[in-house]
Amino acid sequence: MPVTIAIYEDNHNLRETISGFLNEYPEYQVVGAYVNGAGAFANTTSLLPDVAIVDIDMPEVDGIECTRQIKMANLSTQIIMHTVFEDDNKLFECLCAGANGYILKSATPDQLLDAINDVVKGGSPMSSVIARKVLDTFKQQSTATNAYNLSQREKEILDLLVKGYSYKMIASHSGIGFETVKTHLKNIYTKLHVTCGREAVAKAIKDRIV
Amino acid sequence: MPVTIAIYEDNHNLRETISGFLNEYPEYQVVGAYVNGAGAFANTTSLLPDVAIVDIDMPEVDGIECTRQIKMANLSTQIIMHTVFEDDNKLFECLCAGANGYILKSATPDQLLDAINDVVKGGSPMSSVIARKVLDTFKQQSTATNAYNLSQREKEILDLLVKGYSYKMIASHSGIGFETVKTHLKNIYTKLHVTCGREAVAKAIKDRIV
DNA sequence: AACACCATCCCCCGAAAGGGTGATTTTATA
DNA sequence: TATAAAATCACCCTTTCGGGGGATGGTGTT
Numbered sequence: 001m002p003v004t005i006a007i008y009e010d011n012h013n014l015r016e017t018i019s020g021f022l023n024e025y026p027e028y029q030v031v032g033a034y035v036n037g038a039g040a041f042a043n044t045t046s047l048l049p050d051v052a053i054v055d056i057d058m059p060e061v062d063g064i065e066c067t068r069q070i071k072m073a074n075l076s077t078q079i080i081m082h083t084v085f086e087d088d089n090k091l092f093e094c095l096c097a098g099a100n101g102y103i104l105k106s107a108t109p110d111q112l113l114d115a116i117n118d119v120v121k122g123g124s125p126m127s128s129v130i131a132r133k134v135l136d137t138f139k140q141q142s143t144a145t146n147a148y149n150l151s152q153r154e155k156e157i158l159d160l161l162v163k164g165y166s167y168k169m170i171a172s173h174s175g176i177g178f179e180t181v182k183t184h185l186k187n188i189y190t191k192l193h194v195t196c197g198r199e200a201v202a203k204a205i206k207d208r209i210v
Numbered sequence: 211m212p213v214t215i216a217i218y219e220d221n222h223n224l225r226e227t228i229s230g231f232l233n234e235y236p237e238y239q240v241v242g243a244y245v246n247g248a249g250a251f252a253n254t255t256s257l258l259p260d261v262a263i264v265d266i267d268m269p270e271v272d273g274i275e276c277t278r279q280i281k282m283a284n285l286s287t288q289i290i291m292h293t294v295f296e297d298d299n300k301l302f303e304c305l306c307a308g309a310n311g312y313i314l315k316s317a318t319p320d321q322l323l324d325a326i327n328d329v330v331k332g333g334s335p336m337s338s339v340i341a342r343k344v345l346d347t348f349k350q351q352s353t354a355t356n357a358y359n360l361s362q363r364e365k366e367i368l369d370l371l372v373k374g375y376s377y378k379m380i381a382s383h384s385g386i387g388f389e390t391v392k393t394h395l396k397n398i399y400t401k402l403h404v405t406c407g408r409e410a411v412a413k414a415i416k417d418r419i420v
Numbered sequence: 421a422a423c424a425c426c427a428t429c430c431c432c433c434g435a436a437a438g439g440g441t442g443a444t445t446t447t448a449t450a
Numbered sequence: 451t452a453t454a455a456a457a458t459c460a461c462c463c464t465t466t467c468g469g470g471g472g473a474t475g476g477t478g479t480t
Contacts, residue, residue: 095345101338123338124345128311131341132334135305151456164409166436180458186439187456196466197437199374201411361426376466390428396469397426406436407467 002029003120006049008066009082010035010058014105018053021109028116035059037066044073051116054099056083056090064093071098078119086130092137102126148191150209157184158209162201212239213330216259218276219292220245220268224315228263231319238326245269247276254283261326264309266293266300274303281308288329296340302347312336358401358419367394368419372411 005028009015015033022028031047034040036058044052052070056063067079080101081094091102101124103115118125126134150158153174160170167185171178185197194200203209215238219225225243232238241257244250246268254262262280266273277289290311291304301312311334313325325335336344360368363384370380377395381388395407404410413419 100342100345118338122342124342125338126341128328128333128335131336131344132310132332134341134344135310135334153457161408162412164404164406164412166406167438168436176457177459179460182438183458183460185437189438194374195438196374196376198371198407198411201408202372202374202415205412205415363427378466386427387429389430392468393428395467399468405468 002027003051003116004029004031004047004049005116006030006032006034006043006047006052006070006077008034008037008040008052008058008063009055011055018112021112025113028113037061037063037069040066040069041073044070044077048074049077050120051078051080053080053082053112053116056081056094064090064097067094067097067099080115080119080125086127086133091130091133095134100124102130148207148209150188150191154184154188154191155209157181158188158200158204161185161197162204212237213261213326214239214241214257214259215326216241216253216257216262216280216287217243218245218247218250218262218268218273219243219265221265228322231322235323238323247271247273247279250276250279251283254280254287258284259287260330261288261290263290263292263322263326266291266304274300274307277304277307277309290325290329290335296337296343301340301343305344310334312340358417360398360401360419364394364398364401365419367391368398368410368414371395371407372414 005022007015007019007030009018012035015035019030019033022030031049032043034043037054038061040061054063054066054070058066061069063081063083067081070077070079078100079098080103081099082103082105083090084105086104094102101115101119103112103125104127107115115125156174157170160173165173167181168178171181174181185200189195189197189200192200192203194203215232217225217228217240219228222245225245229240229243232240241259242253244253247264248271250271264273264276264280268276271279273291273293277291280287280289288310289308290313291309292313292315293300294315296314304312311325311329313322313335314337317325328335366384367380370383375383377391378388381391384391395410399405399407399410402410402413404413
């Protein structure tokens with residue numbers, strides 16, 4: 001049973017080249033080739049391809065929207081983004097849309113085959129340069145950590161506040177008095193530079209304190 | 211000028227093997243080899259290695275803490291995590307700690323060299339399996355969307371609530387009455403199945419409503 | 421026309437939040 | 451052991467929340 005593949009690529013030559021190249025192998029079968037993401041949902045629903053190779057820059061319905069449509073139609077279709085080069089902002093959008101791999105158009109045919117095999121086996125092929133960009137977003141998220149100098153008790157109470165506990169509930173949960181909770185929260189608000197509990201909750205979550 | 215390398219690996223044989231292997235090449239120079247992360251900060255500060263190869267599982271001071279220490283001492287030291295296999299929970303911790311690459315101990319010497327070259331060139335070498343896990347956390351963050359059926363106005367008010375606005379401030383900001391804000395928030399709390407503003411804020415952020 | 425939904429506003433009322441000031445005890449650390 | 455930091459509690463006071471009603475007008479759908 002061959003791996004079924006859908007291709008979304010606006011460049012006619014490239015589309016035919018990839019399609020023809022893959023069809024030379026009995027283990028791959030191109031079941032669809034389209035100039036953009038229009039109809040991606042319907043195509044995917046009816047064909048259920050194992051893999052979709054999606055160009056990011058396409059007219060009308062671009063690769064990101066196309067990726068969303070495909071994933072909405074069939075979550076198990078593995079999506080390989082195909083792009084001219086490592087593009088920063090769109091990379092992130094692709095990831096959120098549900099892309100499973102990222103391959104450059106400058107890649108060799110063999111690398112394309114590797115990428116296809118990778119995604120069907122549950123991997124996410126991408127260059128180390130792209131991987132670095134992905135990793136950087138992680139660190140970015142976790143750098144702004146606890147520079148607020150909260151004590152252990154304060155973190156605990158803030159955590160309960162985020163969970164929606166009232167002052168009273170926090171007091172009984174932590175086995176301390178109501179007034180103590182108030183004092184702690186006053187200090188917490190001061191340290192976080194916020195003026196109310198809701199703002200503290202937002203900051204706690206966004207800055208990964210909890 | 212050779213690439214300077216520090217090795218953190220508790221297994222004596224492996225440590226010596228890697229060290230010896232790398233030192234065979236004039237373009238690489240192992241400047242330190244340690245059994246765990248103790249003293250990583252000091253080592254890094256004085257040696258400023260280009261690359262550190264860090265085993266995740268080490269006694270006393272493990273690879274994650276080691277990674278933090280190294281990055282704290284010198285941000286430009288590129289860190290390659292070295293592990294027996296793709297470990298889920300620690301992977302994420304490593305990324306947050308600042309790891310730049312992820313290589314398996316089963317990798318061939320050539321692959322190790324590739325990884326080293328990758329990180330010094332600004333890439334992040336990792337297997338496609340690991341890359342997939344990283345990507346999955348992205349999607350996880352963006353999937354749980356708005357199924358709460360909030361109206362546009364309600365979303366707007368919830369957004370302001372997250373920003374720390376008081377009811378009064380929301381009212382004047384949105385140009386509506388205080389009582390209207392209250393009504394909206396009552397409805398919002400009902401729709402989100404929460405009982406107070408802080409809980410709503412937490413839910414709004416975690417479920418990416420705002 | 422009837423209905424659902426949204427946005428707007430009003431009143432009442434008790435509970436909760438939060439800000440100020442001050443004090444004691446425990447714990448960690450220099 | 452002195453000292454700082456953290457944790458604990460108390461009292462006062464005002465404002466804000468949050469839940470319960472109920473009401474009106476607009477919009478869009480059936």
